[in-house]
Amino acid sequence: MELYHPPGSGITRRQMLLGSLAAVGGVAAAGALAGCTPASAASNGVNQLAFWHLLSGGDGINMAGLVDKVNGLHHGYEATQTVLAWGAPYYTKLAMASVGGRAPDTAIMHASRVAGYAPGGLLDPWDLDLLAENGVHQSDFLDRVWAKGGLNGTQYSIALDSHPFIMMYNTDVADQAGVLGADGQLAPIDSPDQFLEIARAMQAVTGKHGLSYGYLGDGAQMWRLFYTLYKQHGADFDLSGAKAKVDEDAAVSSLQFVQQLLDGTICTPSGDYGTAVSEFMSGESGMFFTGVWELPTAKNAGIPFDAQPIPTLFGTPAAYADSHAFTLPHQSSPNEQQRRATYRFVADILTSSLAWAEAGHIPAFQPVVQSPEYQALLPQAHYAPAAEILNYDPEAWFTGSGSDFQNYFLETVQGVYLDGSDPAKGFDAFVKRVNVQLSKPNPV
Numbered sequence: 001m002e003l004y005h006p007p008g009s010g011i012t013r014r015q016m017l018l019g020s021l022a023a024v025g026g027v028a029a030a031g032a033l034a035g036c037t038p039a040s041a042a043s044n045g046v047n048q049l050a051f052w053h054l055l056s057g058g059d060g061i062n063m064a065g066l067v068d069k070v071n072g073l074h075h076g077y078e079a080t081q082t083v084l085a086w087g088a089p090y091y092t093k094l095a096m097a098s099v100g101g102r103a104p105d106t107a108i109m110h111a112s113r114v115a116g117y118a119p120g121g122l123l124d125p126w127d128l129d130l131l132a133e134n135g136v137h138q139s140d141f142l143d144r145v146w147a148k149g150g151l152n153g154t155q156y157s158i159a160l161d162s163h164p165f166i167m168m169y170n171t172d173v174a175d176q177a178g179v180l181g182a183d184g185q186l187a188p189i190d191s192p193d194q195f196l197e198i199a200r201a202m203q204a205v206t207g208k209h210g211l212s213y214g215y216l217g218d219g220a221q222m223w224r225l226f227y228t229l230y231k232q233h234g235a236d237f238d239l240s241g242a243k244a245k246v247d248e249d250a251a252v253s254s255l256q257f258v259q260q261l262l263d264g265t266i267c268t269p270s271g272d273y274g275t276a277v278s279e280f281m282s283g284e285s286g287m288f289f290t291g292v293w294e295l296p297t298a299k300n301a302g303i304p305f306d307a308q309p310i311p312t313l314f315g316t317p318a319a320y321a322d323s324h325a326f327t328l329p330h331q332s333s334p335n336e337q338q339r340r341a342t343y344r345f346v347a348d349i350l351t352s353s354l355a356w357a358e359a360g361h362i363p364a365f366q367p368v369v370q371s372p373e374y375q376a377l378l379p380q381a382h383y384a385p386a387a388e389i390l391n392y393d394p395e396a397w398f399t400g401s402g403s404d405f406q407n408y409f410l411e412t413v414q415g416v417y418l419d420g421s422d423p424a425k426g427f428d429a430f431v432k433r434v435n436v437q438l439s440k441p442n443p444v
Contacts, residue, residue, distance in 0.1 A: 047341035049079040050104035052097075054090040054402075055324070056083060058296050062359045069355065070348040077341040079105075087402040091117075094329060095444060098122040103329035105342045111148040111157055111323040112393045112400030118156040119397070120444035124328040126155045130340070134347035136365070145364050148392050149325055157325035158346060159364035161356060163292050164321035164386040165224040168307045168379075170202075173286040177201040185382065189311035192257050199266045202286025211267040212285040214276030215417055219410030220401070221273055222417060224320045225289055226409070228310055229254035231318035231391045239396040244434050248427065253314070255416050255423035262417060270418060292383065295360030307379040309386040321390035322401050323364060362387045397442035408433045 055063045060083055071078050082104065084090045091113060097103045099122070109117070117123050128138070138146055141159060149157035174180050179198050181187040189195050199210035215221040230237065233250035262269040271279075280288035281301035288294075289310065298305050309319050326346045328339075353363040354373055362384050363369050375381050393399040412429035415421035 045076065047077045047338055049077050049106070049338070049342055049345055050082065051079045051106055051345070052082045052084060052094065052104040052329075053108035053324075054084055054086045055108065056086060058359060059293065062356060066349060066352060066355050070345060070352055073348055075341075075344050075348060077345050079345050088404075091402060095122055098330040101332065103331050105328075105338060106326050106346060107329050108160070108324050109157060109327045110401040111145075111159055111325040113403070114149060114157050114325070114327070115151060115395045116397040116400065116403070116442065117327075117444065118151045118154075119442060122330050122444060123156045124330050124334070126158060126328065127343075128155060130343050131158070131347070134343050136347050136350060140350075140366050141364055142366065142387055144390055145323060145387065148323065157327045158350070159323040159325045160349065160353065161361035161364050162321050162323045162387045162390055163361050164319040164383075164390050165228055165289065165291055165310065166307055166319070166383045166386055167310045168280065168288040168290060168294070168298060168305050170280070170283060170286050171304045171306050173202050173205045173283070176205045177286065185306060186308060190313070192260070192313045195311060195313055196260060196266065199261070199287065203265055206284055206286055209265070209267055209279065209285040211261060211287045211289070212271075212276040212280040213261065213267050213289040214271045214273035216270055216272040216414075217410070218273050219406035219408070219414075222413060223406040223409045224291070225258065226251075226254055226413070227320045227391065227393075228318060229257060229314065231320070232312055232314035232316050234314075234316040237394040239394045239399070239434070239438060242438060244394075244431050244438065246427075246431055248424065250314075251427040252423045255413070255427060257313070258417060259420060259423070292360040292362065295380070305379070307383045309383055309389065317389040319386045319390050321386065322392060324361070325364075396438065397444075398437045405434075405437075408437075 051067065053063060064081065067079050067081055084093055091109075094107055094109070095117070114123070131137070136158070145159045145162055149155055149159055169186055171180070171184070174186055177198070179187055179201060189198060201210070203210035213221075213225065215225070227237075230247075230250050233247065233253060235247035235250035236245065238245040261267045268275070276288065277290070277294065277297065279285050281297060281303060283303055295307070309317070312318070326349075328342070350363075350365040351368070353365055353368050354371070357363050357368065357374055357377060357380055360380070362380070363374070368374055369384060369387075374384075393401075393405060396405075399405040409430055412433055413426040416423050416426040
């Protein structure tokens with residue numbers, strides 16, 4: 001089978017300029033990229049694969065174990081990991097590697113970043129026929145998750161997971177507050193007022209706070225909650241034109257509710273993320289707004305807890321999320337044998353992703369989610385429905401995890417959270433900042 005190469009897949013002058021500017025600016029030293037040219041097949045017929053990712057901490061340990069596991073399957077490859085710093089440094093180095101002919105065989109990107117990379121030719125598309133030969137099909141993924149990896153009908157990333165913003169809760173506190181249902185899980189909550197009432201009931205039990213939510217100096221944490229609530233209004237946030245198209249009423253309503261939460265009783269008005277984690281893990285609050293990545297922390301804390309999607313308070317089920325996704329950084333003349341081994345490696349990771357689920361992430365590969373083994377994982381199975389209602393960042397070249405987009409939200413809206421500033425003015429300032437970016441061309 002011939003591997004598919006899109007028209008105009010060579011490196012453009014603009015991409016060369018990007019590489020030059022990044023190098024001059026010192027964003028990524030040449031030494032950091034040394035030795036990253038994909039290795040050819042070894043004499044024993046095992047293809048040596050270069051695999052880049054930005055997963056550190058517990059995620060990094062789990063990924064290392066997963067790579068060791070699939071390497072042990074002896075499917076004709078041996079993948080070697082290169083772990084780079086999370087955020088802008090990683091994405092800059094990935095772009096430079098594609099431009100400079102040193103791209104790894106595969107790399108993890110956040111799915112929300114694909115829209116900024118694929119148009120400039122920095123990613124090669126996936127051959128869906130070759131994926132199918134390895135047992136991976138579009139039908140194995142939720143529609144929202146699959147669609148986020150595509151652009152203009154071409155698939156540029158294959159999701160490993162989704163990692164939504166969810167709600168953990170202390171089951172002992174909830175029981176004492178009288179808010180558990182007959183099934184031992186939190187009774188349904190379907191309105192802002194009901195949520196506030198339950199949070200106050202939990203605060204009466206803990207004597208400190210009903211909810212832990214840290215955001216201070218953290219645009220990502222601010223945005224995750226805001227965008228969850230905003231999308232629960234059924235509102236659009238469209239960045240496809242010259243100006244952002246937004247629903248100001250939905251935004252103001254969402255921000256006003258956040259202000260109600262940050263009243264000093266339900267939740268501290270000035271807490272950072274680390275403080276929120278510590279508070280919930282020590283049993284000083286009843287609920288916790290966080291990401292699925294904190295599951296190992298909660299389990300290690302030894303507290304009685306469960307988790308679920310954030311309750312639908314404004315009518316439309318919705319959750320903010322992103323996905324770690326496999327990409328093919330651009331190679332001008334990919335070796336067919338090497339590419340085939342890469343597809344086998346990615347397929348093996350996907351089919352083995354129950355181990356990834358054990359760390360909290362929701363596998364994107366639905367045969368794993370639907371397996372009895374996954375359904376027996378708790379609380380993972382209780383919050384897995386969040387993957388069906390997830391919402392990625394609004395699509396634009398400057399949005400996505402590790403970008404500056406969420407920092408713009410921090411710069412313009414933190415006062416709304418912190419000192420009760422006017423939500424309408426804060427959101428308007430954010431939209432104006434976004435419109436400045438929309439007026440600029442994609443640098444890649």
